[in-house]
Amino acid sequence: MEEFRRSYSRLCKDSGAEPQEVVLKQLRDLQEGHRKRKLDLATQSLSVDTCGALGKLLQNDVLFSAVLLSDCMMSEEGSKLLIQGLCSNTVVRYLDLKGNNLRAVGAEALGKLLRQNKAIQSLILEWNSLGMWEESFSLFCEGLGANTTLQQLDLRNNQINHKGAEELAMALKNNSTLLDIDLRWNNVGLLGGRAIVNCLSNNRTLRKLELAGNNIPGDVLKAVEQAMDHNLDRQVALQENHIRTYVLSKEVQNLKEEKSKQFLNLMDTIDKQREEISRNSRTSAVRVGQLQEALNERHSIINSLKAKLQMTEAALALSEQKVQNLSELLTTAQQEQINLSQRQSRELKLEQQEAADRESKLLKELAASNERNTLLRNQVDELERKSKMQQERLFLTKQELTTVTAELKLRLTQAEERLEMEKRRFKQSLEDSESLRQKEVEQKSRHMEESERCLQERIQKLETIRSSLEEEVSQVKKVLLAERGQAEEEVMKAKNQIRLEMQQQVTHLEEKIRLMSQARDEAQEYCLQQKQAVAESQAKSNQMSLQTEMLRRQIEELQQELRNKEQEKVAEVNKVRVELQEQIGHLQAEQTVQEGLKEKIATLERQIKVMSSSHREALLDRESENASIREKLRLKNVEINRLREEEAQRASFLQNAILAYVQGSPLGTPKPDN
Secondary structure, eight states: OHHHHHHHHHHHHHTTOOOOHHHHHHHHHHHHHTOTEEEEOTTOOOOHHHHHHHHHHHHSOOSEEEEEOTTOOOOHHHHHHHHHHHTTOSSOOEEEOTTSOOOHHHHHHHHHHHHHOSSOOEEEOOSOOGGGSHHHHHHHHHHHHHOSSOOEEEOTTSOOOHHHHHHHHHHHHHOSSOOEEEOOSSOOHHHHHHHHHHHTTTOOSOOEEEOTTSOOOHHHHHHHHHHHHHHHHHHHHHHHHHHHHHHHHHHHHHHHHHHHHHHHHHHHHHHHHHHHHHHHHHHHHHHHHHHHHHHHHHHHHHHHHHHHHHHHHHHHHHHHHHHTTTHHHHHHHHHHHHHHHHHHHHHHHHHHHHHHHHHHHHHHHHHHHHHHHHHHHHHHHHHHHHHHHHHHHHHHHHHHHHHHHHHHHHHHHHHHHHHHHHHHHHHHHHHHHHHHHTTSOHHHHHHHHHHHHHHHHHHHHHHHHHHHHHHHHHHHHHHHHHHHHHHHHHHHHHHHHHHHHHHHHHHHHHHHHHHHHHHHHHHHHHHHHHHHHHHHHHHHHHHOOTTHHHHHHHHHHHHHHHHHHHHHHHHHHHHHHHHHHHHHHHHHHHHHHHHHHHHHHHHHHHHHHHHHHHHHHHHHHHHHHHHHHHHHHHHHHHHHHHHHHHHHHHHHHHHHHHHHHHHHSOTTOOOOOO
């Protein structure tokens, strides 16, 4: 502030004038009070030099956002210099030039200020004489029409006549930022009021227009008030539409984010399931390899036993040759052989009982595994049934959506038919009004044509608003249908993948069970072969009476081999049991994963239902908005009809008055105007 004061005094001295003490004192008071952002020089008489210095300082000033210069008794030259300085200012938002008797030069300077300045939002010009010179005031109005920042304008007591009001109306047609104008206590009159009313059809931003004390009829003032009310309603509706579109866009973004997250979660679960399936396939391949190795070992053991049997058969042939030589020793060894045969029969019976018990246990375990497989198959069937039920539910929801869309289309067609009927009625009423207007005065006909054009423009704008709303509704419906189709496709893909995986797992388990049954059959055949070999060995032992000692040794070796084989069988059975238990555990884990997938599918269906309900509510809101717009159209049509009736009455009154005047005045002697 001190620098501002110094620069002011320096500029005054450079121009050859002394700085005014009043201005310096005011600047000191501002510095002491720390009241920045406001330059208050009201009621101080400012000289031309002071105005020039202040104009130069305010060109690049960033301290003051408000400049108060009311009742400063500035000359036209001083006001011009000051306003020229404000043209390049970018900080001042409020300018008060009340009571400075601004005239032609001031109006031109103000027009330039409004054209160049991009910061002033409020301009106070009360108690000046801007309207006395029409050319300069037209320049002021041109600047006002080109301005894009001014929101409040005070033109009270500026001697503005009807021509100035017409110029101001032309400026208001081009201006789109002005919100408040005060034109009280001027000389606008009837013609100026009508010009302002006509311009309001093109101005949609003006919210307040004061016209008291201008000799304007009451109907024109009512028309101005109605136009202001319409602008307010329009701005409120636009704000509500902006808010709703913002909320809807946010909801759509949130839904898209949620769907993307759900899709990513589904993809993660599917990847995990694939990894688990690959791991299970690897482990099953390893187990199949181990089983094949065990089968190969068993085949090698069987081949070795066959070789041993061939050796024993050869030995038996040799023993038969020696039987003839050892017939004498049979008598002595028969008793011992009978005892040995009894012992062997007992041991064989015990072994056969143990083998039968083991076979029964294996059969029971196989039956239990078969029952478990049947249970798993039943569970798979239940899952398929549930998936079918879910598909049916989705089909029902689609049918509901189609019915809702059909109802909406019917309502839209009904609304369009109503609008067409109203348009026809409106056209008929227009034709009737045109037949009546042909009888009126030329000025009345022009005025009515302009009002009809304004009304048609309003109706067209309302129709464009309705069409835009319908397009928004259709776009929202398309987006909803596309999102639902995508969600349904994703659910169907997930279900198909789960079915394929379950089928692959079932086939894999069935193959494993088939291999196990084949291995069991082979083991049973091997046991039967061993039993036959034992029976043949017993028959041959009765014949080999002479070689009992050799046969005993061979039988002990065979019994040892049988014990080893039985131990191997027990180990293999235990391995098979462990493998079955592991498979059962994997199946249970897969069941838990499937249950988790079912829960996710249920959550997705719930979310789809919530989305459908929210979209239905949005559609109902749009329908209510359409109904409100239709009600407003109806009210406007009523107002238009009322205005037409009033104008017809006025025309009839004017005709009666003119007839009475013609009948009352003598022919050929015109009366002077009062």
